[in-house]
Amino acid sequence: MATVxxxxxxxRFRQLAGLIRDAINRGEYRPGQPMPSEDDLAAEYGVSxxxxxxxxxxxxxxxxxxxxxxxxxxxxxVPVIRRDAVGRQQIREAGGARGAFQAELAALGLxxxxxxxxxxxQAPEDVAGLLAIEPGAAVLARARRMFANDVPVMLATxxxxxxxxxxxxxxxxxxxxxxxxxxxxxxGHGPAELAExxxxxPPRDGEAAALGMDAEQRVYSIRRTAEDAAGRVVEVNDxxxxxxQWELVYRWAAG
Amino acid sequence: MATVxxxxxxxRFRQLAGLIRDAINRGEYRPGQPMPSEDDLAAEYGVSxxxxxxxxxxxxxxxxxxxxxxxxxxxxxVPVIRRDAVGRQQIREAGGARGAFQAELAALGLxxxxxxxxxxxQAPEDVAGLLAIEPGAAVLARARRMFANDVPVMLATxxxxxxxxxxxxxxxxxxxxxxxxxxxxxxGHGPAELAExxxxxPPRDGEAAALGMDAEQRVYSIRRTAEDAAGRVVEVNDxxxxxxQWELVYRWAAG
DNA sequence: TAGTGGTCTAGACCACTGC
DNA sequence: CAGTGGTCTAGACCACTAA
Numbered sequence: 381m382a383t384v385x386x387x388x389x390x391x392r393f394r395q396l397a398g399l400i401r402d403a404i405n406r407g408e409y410r411p412g413q414p415m416p417s418e419d420d421l422a423a424e425y426g427v428s429x430x431x432x433x434x435x436x437x438x439x440x441x442x443x444x445x446x447x448x449x450x451x452x453x454x455x456x457x458v459p460v461i462r463r464d465a466v467g468r469q470q471i472r473e474a475g476g477a478r479g480a481f482q483a484e485l486a487a488l489g490l491x492x493x494x495x496x497x498x499x500x501x502q503a504p505e506d507v508a509g510l511l512a513i514e515p516g517a518a519v520l521a522r523a524r525r526m527f528a529n530d531v532p533v534m535l536a537t538x539x540x541x542x543x544x545x546x547x548x549x550x551x552x553x554x555x556x557x558x559x560x561x562x563x564x565x566x567x568g569h570g571p572a573e574l575a576e577x578x579x580x581x582p583p584r585d586g587e588a589a590a591l592g593m594d595a596e597q598r599v600y601s602i603r604r605t606a607e608d609a610a611g612r613v614v615e616v617n618d619x620x621x622x623x624x625q626w627e628l629v630y631r632w633a634a635g
Numbered sequence: 636m637a638t639v640x641x642x643x644x645x646x647r648f649r650q651l652a653g654l655i656r657d658a659i660n661r662g663e664y665r666p667g668q669p670m671p672s673e674d675d676l677a678a679e680y681g682v683s684x685x686x687x688x689x690x691x692x693x694x695x696x697x698x699x700x701x702x703x704x705x706x707x708x709x710x711x712x713v714p715v716i717r718r719d720a721v722g723r724q725q726i727r728e729a730g731g732a733r734g735a736f737q738a739e740l741a742a743l744g745l746x747x748x749x750x751x752x753x754x755x756x757q758a759p760e761d762v763a764g765l766l767a768i769e770p771g772a773a774v775l776a777r778a779r780r781m782f783a784n785d786v787p788v789m790l791a792t793x794x795x796x797x798x799x800x801x802x803x804x805x806x807x808x809x810x811x812x813x814x815x816x817x818x819x820x821x822x823g824h825g826p827a828e829l830a831e832x833x834x835x836x837p838p839r840d841g842e843a844a845a846l847g848m849d850a851e852q853r854v855y856s857i858r859r860t861a862e863d864a865a866g867r868v869v870e871v872n873d874x875x876x877x878x879x880q881w882e883l884v885y886r887w888a889a890g
Numbered sequence: 891t892a893g894t895g896g897t898c899t900a901g902a903c904c905a906c907t908g909c
Numbered sequence: 910c911a912g913t914g915g916t917c918t919a920g921a922c923c924a925c926t927a928a
Binding site: 391392393427428429430431434448449450451452 | 908
Binding site for chain 1: 649693696697720721724725816825826827828829830831832833834835836837850851853855861878879882883884885886887888889890
């Protein structure tokens with residue numbers, strides 16, 4: 381095998397990354413299995429280890445492989461999770477068992493698990509602005525970490541105004557059937573309008589560790605705001621999802 | 636100045652990237668202006684040029700700077716464009732002057748411009764599937780390239796079934812007021828349901844050149860499908876947008 | 891011709907893993 | 910202890926730009 385090129389216009393490390401990427405996609409290197417060592421690849425392709433390392437850096441950034449220090453480079457088993465932002469609300473409304481996240485993963489044959497940490501924190505400046513709260517005032521924060529087959533795939537922190545949520549089941553870890561949105565509805569602040577703003581950025585300090593990511597990889601940074609019927613923003617939810625693990629779907633009626 | 640660290644846990648090139656990123660955000664290096672040369676930075680921070688180069692590679696990947704070979708590294712003027720997928724349909728419906736794209740850019744004080752290339756092509760396999768067309772059959776393709784202040788910011792190729800679009804104004808470069816969707820409505824196939832699937836990936840061969848991107852940067856790959864009232868998919872639109880130039884907004888009613 | 895960034899090699903040291 | 914990837918330096922050559 382070995383389409384041993386390495387001349388021409390494209391830099392060697394990019395060509396090499398391409399060759400290895402193709403090999404992975406052909407199934408030549410199997411998901412969950414370690415790749416040959418960088419020294420071996422360097423010998424095989426007739427380049428320096430530095431060049432191999434640079435090529436692997438590309439594949440890592442793409443989420444195709446990951447490294448276990450001291451052990452080797454492993455091909456990532458890549459179950460891309462499809463997140464239907466609109467549909468998930470409907471599942472929630474329907475009282476979907478343990479939430480939309482679990483339903484999404486179940487459809488892929490994955491097991492879902494999640495953490496929650498509830499606390500009162502000083503509202504980040506922009507969140508305070510959206511919630512129309514004094515800058516620096518306290519809000520209820522629900523910080524969740526979600527796992528698929530015990531691999532972390534999402535961080536989500538939900539901010540809610542204290543005058544609505546304090547002392548309610550929303551301030552409990554378990555928010556009951558239908559989750560936070562159903563409790564908001566019980567309190568007369570059921571979300572009527574939802575909006576999500578999507579950007580892509582490098583993981584922040586904590587996030588890279590919490591999501592098991594490299595600094596060169598990227599997350600979707602999604603900010604959702606929920607307005608009740610009166611037009612008041614009753615929730616701001618900041619999410620971080622590794623881009624190589626997710627696909628986002630939005631649907632709406634024309635007109 | 637010069638918080639000249641470079642010890643400790645984080646690799647030097649990452650620390651250096653952080654320092655330079657901060658300097659840019661502080662306005663120490665100005666948008667549109669060249670940075671000091673890599674040799675100068677290497678001397679200033681006491682590292683090798685290789686390390687500076689690696690740091691700059693990070694900033695390039697983030698879209699913060701770009702390189703003009705032989706000239707230098709320039710700080711990118713970064714007007715992030717906000718794309719409201721739902722609102723843009725409404726603008727279109729309202730017959731918004733020259734389209735939603737121009738309206739979006741006008742709000743940022745940017746000038747919009749775009750190319751169109753209309754042709755009949757063999758449908759890509761997955762597109763044929765969505766349009767419920769014979770694999771390999773011909774479809775109408777409208778390939779657009781959009782510019783903001785003459786900087787390319789988006790590629791979009793729209794695929795439409797020939798039995799609907801052939802011989803109509805949709806096959807013309809200028810589709811008239813309201814654009815393709817209004818013409819589809821005239822033909823009794825007005826879109827009723829829209830869906831967009833968002834992923835993030837490296838630019839493909841042609842895209843990197845057409846969008847003036849590095850291979851290490853990323854694009855949003857957005858596939859929109861439009862269904863008419865009968866539930867038939869009447870358009871598939873594949874878009875590529877550099878992630879560092881865009882912010883995506885989706886809005887919907889709860890329930 | 892001088893200056894700029896892109897890339898490559900050779901060689902080295904480190905931290906971490908697993909035997 | 911050997912093997913793995915992470916990173917750094919020194920030195921080099923290239924293509925391209927601008928004077």
